[in-house]
Amino acid sequence: MDTTTGALRRLILRTLLPGFDGMTVPAWLVAAHRDGLASVCLYGANIADPAAVSALCADLHRRCPGLLIATDEEGGDVTRLHYLAGSPEPGNAVLGRLDDPALTAASARRIGRDLAVLGIGLDLGPVVDINSAPDNPVIGVRSFGATAPLVARHAVAWVRGLRDAGVAACAKHFPGHGDTTTDSHLALPRVDATREVLDARELEPFRAVVQAGIPAVMTSHIVVPALDPERPATFSPAVLRGELRGRLGFRGVIVTDALDMAGASGDIGIPEAAVRALAAGADLLCLGPNTGPDLLERVVAAIEDAVAQGRIEPEELAASAARVQALIDDQATPSPAPAPGTDPRPEIADAFEIGAGAAAWLADDAPAAIVQVESEANLAVGRVVWGAAAVGATIAAGDVPPGAKVAVVARGLAAGHPAPAVADALRAAGHPVIVVECGWPRGFGDLVTYGASAGVGRALVELLTRLPDPVEVPEGSASR
Template identity: 45%
Template sequence: MTDDPSLRSQALRTLLAAFPTATAPDWVRRLGDQGLGGVVLFGHNIVDESQVTGLISTLRAGRPELIVALDEEGGDVTRLGYTSGSRYPGNAALGAVDDENLTRQVYAALGGELAALGITLDLAPTVDVNSAPDNPVIGTRSFGTDPARVAAHTVAAVRGLGDAGVAACAKHFPGHGATRVDSHEAVPVVDAPLSVLRERDLPPFAAAIGAGAPAIMTAHLRVPALTGDLPATFSPAALGDLLRGELGFGGAIITDALEMGGAAGDAGMGIAAVRSLAAGADLLCLGAKITEELVEATVAEIVAAVHDGRLPAERLADAARRCAVLAAATRADRATGGVSVPVPDEIGLAAARRALRVYGTLPRSPRPLIVELDAPPTIAVGEVPWGLLPYLEATDAPADLVRLRPLSDEPVDVDALARRAAGGPLILVSRDTHRHARIREVIEQVTAAYPQVVLVEMGWPAWRPPRAVGYLATFGAGPANARAAAEALLTG
């Protein structure tokens, strides 16, 4: 039931769509001209700078205020660097350095790249406090475990993006760092009283609001003390009473992808869209696997919900208005005030070097054995290149390089590795080792059998093998982190 052109236009304006190609489909351009709120780009949409610039120019040909957004967090979650890795270390590395000016510079450089391409909204920074070390979805995306530190760097990140003329979106409200379930797959539960949320999880969001963040993203998680049986994305208590009321946020509330298991679930996209709008959300990120038919069905469900009373007309109008305000504030032709931003490669590598932590001793050899223990990425990260091997292979480094997959059925011959190391250092590379019992088991077997083992941890540094002679924590798995670790291992 989409015969009311005013309601259809308002419903369209609340949607962030996506598409699977490197060129703009006709249906996206048509809906964009009709008032679609915006589009979200993913790694599969991006080939190179000239292609992205042309794509965005085509999308905006009929409507310059169309929002173009993406998740560009730096570090492990990157869309611009999906095939090569990000040039910037992520939040965990920046939090380890704990230099707010550096964080602002890194985000200004990152924002400068986005602005040059025509991207106006960055679905970043992640401001969750990583209070559960085995959290399966945040980890190195977080500035750390201390709410005050995370809040301070949140301010720096929001202002850094703003320096480049790009709108920031702080996520994932009311805090995803204490979860042990990935909301891409199911609904996590944070079973904590509101007093704990106010002390642990909410300070970074309050800081983002104070820094002028124009958008905040919801999380598909339950906090029974706040949301009852509902995910926060569908909770008026979370979005209305807490975020709008107590924290005083007046910008646009953006949902995490509604296609995720923690949102649409069995109910479907249209029902999820109506529930989130009714709860107080304004701009609905539908997800990556979106079609014209799905967008039209979602619009129809929103319009039908207004007609049958599930969604008040004034709530839809308010959401559409907030989306229009965000779009006007992020127009691609908006002047950035002439703010200069750092050179990406220089600032990224400098930050990664400062973040690197080295413990114990690093045995030297003209040609060490470097063994990467691979593991599947999280859904948020995707198949982005990671680790030391891509960097070392590209630079033809003086090392013997091996990649193993202990989580598959591939056997790991510890004795063969020891023989191959031939008395020199054996360097193991892993990420989020604390989350993978099999990888820990392999590392312990190697360290028990061989005396000169060094572990390079490229994820969240929550576990160290007691028998390793050396340990490096990079706080991220991207190219800048890899180069910083390689320099420590192969030079000096």
């Protein structure tokens, strides 16, 4: 193969998936595209109003013909297209509780239509991790559920729904991030399950989507000692070539989770993380947001050095670049236009878990007030508006009028969360109070919604206020 400087640079750039800052196409990205860069990822920093996002995507395609645009549009809590207002879709945990694959496919088709209109060809979803650890800090309601058969059937439905809209799916986070209590954005988690448990649990949804023809799978920055006791999955030939390519038979594009995460590059830096991922068998390296020209060139230089030192075989690099190009070519082939928005929408509230206390609260004919307590989200979610606040239905705790019943809305109700103290203070003031958990339940909460998207928030508000009229929010009041 041709390993001259220009040809090698072109191959390397073909394997990179950078992000960039802002709402305009940077000159360095256009220059890199001329040299071989073929894909880019949009993040929250690239999202403004719909017209601006549409203009950005159109400009990317105009200035970089053939470019593959990717983004994390999972629907539910993790959204990029709806980063400012929250996603109208319910999210995976709600869909899993409803357990109607037709509704799951319909949700994915709507997401796919939104992406396809903008020319976004690769969606970094669905999450097919099994949330087997209730206190998982990064998966939670992004998962369809806690059992392999449930997650597998909804993962396949989601992939097919997205495909119906002409958009490629990318299942994540291989070989399974659900049985962790550490966020790989911040550290390096471990999954200490046996191989037998991994086969029956973590790997089953991936096996199902591979058999369904998924074009891309994303790695996770986790150590799974039963598969590789030393290296995170993203850097492990045993996991990527042995398990994913070998035992599962996957032939598509292996995408890394973002290499700026601490679980990947915290101790070694992004350029070295890129080298290790390519050497292990990854094809497309997600560099994270705000890549910039300096980091891009340092990554290219590190991979060039690794090829010269024999750490990366030129033939393997060429094969990775070819797989990426095949995905791009496939997405460039026009698909039949999807039918307009005729897909059924779920009754989201049917997925809510309503305890006895919440049922009694709902039956109370007192006027309802909703107080939302700010709850920190993980880095995958970001600072997206959520819950009842996403539909403008919250009131400050200090503005609750006498005689009102109050729903205190929060998420991630672990020990030490401020929401119970807010609820206690309102009870002491004479209000009937329930606590609403908008995340995965951890033992707290009178009502659990299994999601915090704007769509879930709307359904929650309708449920909480369905008997009386809601309390009028005073002018200038803010949620807390």
